[in-house]
Amino acid sequence: MTAPMKVFVLKHVFENVPNLKEGAYQFSPTEEHFNVPWKMCVGRKNGYLSHFLDCDQPKTTEWSITIDWEVRLISIGGKIDRRNSELTYESSRNYTSLGRKEFIEWKDMETKFMTDGNITIESHIRIKKMTGIAKKKLRNFDSKMNIFSDVVLTVEDENFYVSKLFLASQSTYFESLLSKKQRGSKKPEIKLDGCKSEDFQNFLELIYGESPIDDETIDGILQLADMYNAGIALKKCEEFLIRYSVKTLKEKLQIAKQYDMDNLKDGVLSRIKNVAGIRSVLSYDVSEMDPSVVAALLQKALSYLP
Structure with missing residues (x-):
């Protein structure tokens, strides 16, 4: 029996990161996993690289999603900076963009992880609990x-x-x-x-x-x-x-x-x-x-x- 766990990975190369202005953000393309749209974003704030995981599920109904989230900042030489956390997204909240305002100091990011102005970030996500989200049918019987x-x-x-x-x-x-x-x-x-x-x-x-x-x-x-x-x-x-x-x-x-x-x-x-x-x-x-x-x-x- 194949493990029916809800796991997925988002990976994106953020380009021209040095050109990010203070308070500005850059987004990865939106991907749908388990009937929910997700995307990552990075920003520049007070000498730090910010990083967030956005859940773009519409708030037309009540829903809740709890995840285990591991972020990996990857250098061209294979060096990986990992951060782990548990997040809960809810339709009742004003914001469904969660993460870290101070993910890594900007200077450390530039010297250790940036290559030609680009950085590579992976988000490894395991959905622990999900309510209020309609499940896509795996097989039709209509x-x-x-x-x-x-x-x-x-x-x-x-x-x-x-x-x-x-x-x-x-x-x-x-x-x-x-x-x-x-x-x-x-x-x-x-x-x-x-x-x-x-x-x-x-x-x-x-x-x-x-x-x-x-x-x-x-x-x-x-x-x-x-x-x-x-x-x-x-x-x-x-x-x-x-x-x-x-x-x-x-x-x-x-x-x-x-x-x-x-x-x-x-x-x-x-x-x-x-x-x-x-x-x-x-x-x-x-x-x-x-x-x-x-x-x-x-x-x-x-x-x-x-």
Whole structure:
């Protein structure tokens, strides 16, 4: 399974930097990543090179994006000056240009990183959390797929054109449901209740081989994978939670109990190395926890006693 992490890199050569006037800025081209427009900028301010990362997402709706950001100022000889920070962009803020007014002293930048008046900057970005941003579809199941489908599933007034055979091979629920439908010349249309169309889109993308799983989509996908008894989808979700998710250990244990994920449970327990780790996963009501987890935590606690 490919790591479905939201990571990308912006790289730009800023030219004629010595010609920047005090208080002026130069911008890189705007690039779209994960349905969000981004660009970098540099400026000259009080003897320093300023550097900012701009998120140009329109403020027409409420949204929030938290990122890990590593900036790399690169010299022609390979010398790299790195700066790391965590940033949160929100539609409610007046400014969505964040960074450092005093990134590096202007004289140091000129002598160590400038070549022929140019400087090269990379921004390495990992999106940790993103809300309110519509996810682009990784695969279409709309009417354009009608010729390749033999059943239409309707969720919240949205139609999904899919293959009965493939869907039945991925889910025992659909195997049973679709086998009951009578054969006929007309393509069957089935309305599905108890789920959201966005979650169903993500579920279909997953079983069709795409990688829609992240910490924002996984709860909805898990609910449907469990509801439809889709074993392969459940395994892919468990693998994501073990290898890539930034959910807390406590949240992962709750998911492991809800969906009977032993590998996830064992993985979380193996990462608890001290008393603080035990406290971080305990619920206020221990009776709500998996008894095997409580027993394992107790055994760990006893091992830490002097």
